Amino acid sequence: MSTPTTTDRTAALPRTTRGGCWWGAIAFEWTKLSSVRSTWWIIVAAFVAALLGSWLLGASALASGRNGLDSAMPAPAIVVQTMLVVEIVIVLLSTFTITGEYSTGSITTTLQEVPRRKQMLLAKTAVVLVTGVVLGAALIVVGTPVASASASQFGAFDAVDLVRAIVGTGLGLGLLGVFVLGLATALRSASLTIITVLGLLHLVPNLLPLFGVDAISDLVQYLPNQAMAVLAVDTAGPYGWPTAVLILLGWAMAGLLTGYLVLRSRDV
Amino acid sequence: MITFESLTKTYGPKRAVDDISLTIGTGKVTGFLGPNGAGKSTAMRMLLGLDRPTSGKALIGGRPYVELPHPLSTVGALLEPRTGHPGQSARSHLLGMARSNGIPSRRVTAVLNMVGLAEVARSRIGTFSLGMRQRLGIASALIGDPEVLIFDEPVNGLDPEGVTWIRRFMRDLAAQGRTVFVSSHLLSEMADTADHLVVIAQGRLVADSPLHDLLDVTRTAIVRSPESSRLAEVLDRSGLSVTLSGAQIQVSGERIDEIGSLAHGQNLRIDELSFTAASLEDVYAQLTEGATDHRSSVVPVDTIASLGAQIVSNSSAKESSS
Numbered sequence: 001m002s003t004p005t006t007t008d009r010t011a012a013l014p015r016t017t018r019g020g021c022w023w024g025a026i027a028f029e030w031t032k033l034s035s036v037r038s039t040w041w042i043i044v045a046a047f048v049a050a051l052l053g054s055w056l057l058g059a060s061a062l063a064s065g066r067n068g069l070d071s072a073m074p075a076p077a078i079v080v081q082t083m084l085v086v087e088i089v090i091v092l093l094s095t096f097t098i099t100g101e102y103s104t105g106s107i108t109t110t111l112q113e114v115p116r117r118k119q120m121l122l123a124k125t126a127v128v129l130v131t132g133v134v135l136g137a138a139l140i141v142v143g144t145p146v147a148s149a150s151a152s153q154f155g156a157f158d159a160v161d162l163v164r165a166i167v168g169t170g171l172g173l174g175l176l177g178v179f180v181l182g183l184a185t186a187l188r189s190a191s192l193t194i195i196t197v198l199g200l201l202h203l204v205p206n207l208l209p210l211f212g213v214d215a216i217s218d219l220v221q222y223l224p225n226q227a228m229a230v231l232a233v234d235t236a237g238p239y240g241w242p243t244a245v246l247i248l249l250g251w252a253m254a255g256l257l258t259g260y261l262v263l264r265s266r267d268v
Numbered sequence: 269m270i271t272f273e274s275l276t277k278t279y280g281p282k283r284a285v286d287d288i289s290l291t292i293g294t295g296k297v298t299g300f301l302g303p304n305g306a307g308k309s310t311a312m313r314m315l316l317g318l319d320r321p322t323s324g325k326a327l328i329g330g331r332p333y334v335e336l337p338h339p340l341s342t343v344g345a346l347l348e349p350r351t352g353h354p355g356q357s358a359r360s361h362l363l364g365m366a367r368s369n370g371i372p373s374r375r376v377t378a379v380l381n382m383v384g385l386a387e388v389a390r391s392r393i394g395t396f397s398l399g400m401r402q403r404l405g406i407a408s409a410l411i412g413d414p415e416v417l418i419f420d421e422p423v424n425g426l427d428p429e430g431v432t433w434i435r436r437f438m439r440d441l442a443a444q445g446r447t448v449f450v451s452s453h454l455l456s457e458m459a460d461t462a463d464h465l466v467v468i469a470q471g472r473l474v475a476d477s478p479l480h481d482l483l484d485v486t487r488t489a490i491v492r493s494p495e496s497s498r499l500a501e502v503l504d505r506s507g508l509s510v511t512l513s514g515a516q517i518q519v520s521g522e523r524i525d526e527i528g529s530l531a532h533g534q535n536l537r538i539d540e541l542s543f544t545a546a547s548l549e550d551v552y553a554q555l556t557e558g559a560t561d562h563r564s565s566v567v568p569v570d571t572i573a574s575l576g577a578q579i580v581s582n583s584s585a586k587e588s589s590s
Contacts, residue, residue, distance in 0.1 A: 028368030
């Protein structure tokens with residue numbers, strides 16, 4: 001192939017202005033996430049699922065409405081309903097951000113570049129959070145016209161409905177992603193993380209009422225999905241949107257802290 | 269410069285790295301030798317802050333790896349051929365590395381050219397052969413133009429051409445004044461490349477010495493002289509180890525090449541002076557077998573222990589005198 005041609009020793013390499021440290025660590029994480037093909041497949045799948053779901057739920061609202069049922073719902077809220085399924089996308093993205101590193105062994109490279117583990121985890125957190133917020137907001141923006149078209153007059157909405165759905169879904173997916181990232185960091189296994197998170201999101205809400213104790217049943221409303229619904233749809237919920245934000249923040253912080261405490265002292 | 273200070277790592281009762289202290293100097297290739305499972309990789313991983321020492325320290329330029337502000341510009345490491353995410357292209361992998369440490373992106377093109385991967389820069393790492401991955405690993409190590417380079421078994425799985433290429437590359441890097449620290453479980457790989465050898469077995473340091481010293485220590489001379497007892501005395505005073513049997517003396521030690529002149533200086537006649545050199549392979553086998561399995565060891569354990577102690581003390585005596 002080639003002959004060994006190393007460069008002459010030059011004085012230290014010039015550094016880019018925003019080089020290293022926080023910007024570097026975040027840019028590095030973004031480069032990894034965005035340059036892997038599976039990321040884009042997952043995002044395309046999210047849009048397909050959200051658009052299809054919005055259209056179906058919209059059509060259902062229209063059909064029910066025409067049959068005299070009270071099925072009218074603001075179009076953005078119809079799109080929010082599809083998030084019960086579409087949120088799996090941010091769960092996957094967030095999980096793979098860290099478990100992909102362990103399964104491919106690239107975690108050793110990552111920690112050589114960003115050896116401070118707190119910084120590494122927070123850089124990933126920043127990327128996951130922003131990805132979740134942008135993705136959530138974009139899904140509502142794109143899904144609303146589709147839901148509106150298929151639900152016709154039964155999907156009428158105003159600006160408040162739309163803004164609430166955009167901000168709520170964005171924050172919801174972003175913070176859910178952070179929670180999952182922390183959990184995945186602690187568990188290191190993709191399958192274990194995904195099963196745990198799906199269990200929490202979909203199984204636990206159905207299991208808790210089985211105890212037949214009100215105190216336990218009430219816990220359901222503090223789960224991520226329920227808080228996300230309160231945040232994204234402007235209806236009378238068990239609590240207001242500020243509480244919903246706090247609940248989601250709490251889940252995110254708890255996940256992240258768990259991940260950090262395990263990561264801090266663990267051998268790679 | 270790399271320093272280990274009483275570096276120790278235990279996994280339960282197993283002492284993977286056992287109280288290793290050494291200094292690895294600049295401008296030379298230091299081979300880190302030991303059988304598989306001797307603790308080489310563990311030591312290197314602790315050096316890079318990936319694994320936490322049970323006790324002791326592993327420092328680069330006097331600081332732990334995690335405290336380096338721009339680690340890639342200080343240390344480049346090739347740990348295993350699985351560099352990067354298989355779904356990423358070689359270029360985006362290196363670009364990510366560069367961004368993480370504020371290295372300008374033109375350096376990516378430079379290192380790709382250096383290792384001969386420019387043509388496949390946009391292919392995914394998953395499609396690379398082992399040799400190409402190894403080259404990419406070296407490109408990754410060089411991205412920050414670091415002073416210290418750490419390679420863990422770099423020639424594993426490479427074809428002969430690749431092996432030659434890596435050897436010349438390491439020699440070039442050391443010639444530029446960098447610290448090159450390379451592990452291997454095969455001595456033959458190191459014999460042509462390394463200036464200095466550090467040998468560990470079962471987590472313990474058994475030798476730390478320049479390559480030629482390691483050979484000298486095991487060279488023995490047979491001297492036949494009519495005045496053997498007086499000659500033995502002279503040689504003994506000069507710090508050589510001497511075994512006298514009749515007219516014949518068996519000599520070993522650092523100043524083995526001076527036997528002739530020492531005898532001449534005292535006007536002692538020599539009838540025969542012959543040298544036998546153990547091959548480096550033998551030395552290595554003795555050093556490591558002894559520590560690997562005491563029962564099956566051909567050489568008595570105390571011999572190995574003293575050989576190891578001798579080699580370690582030789583080099584430390586030299587370092588303190590220089």
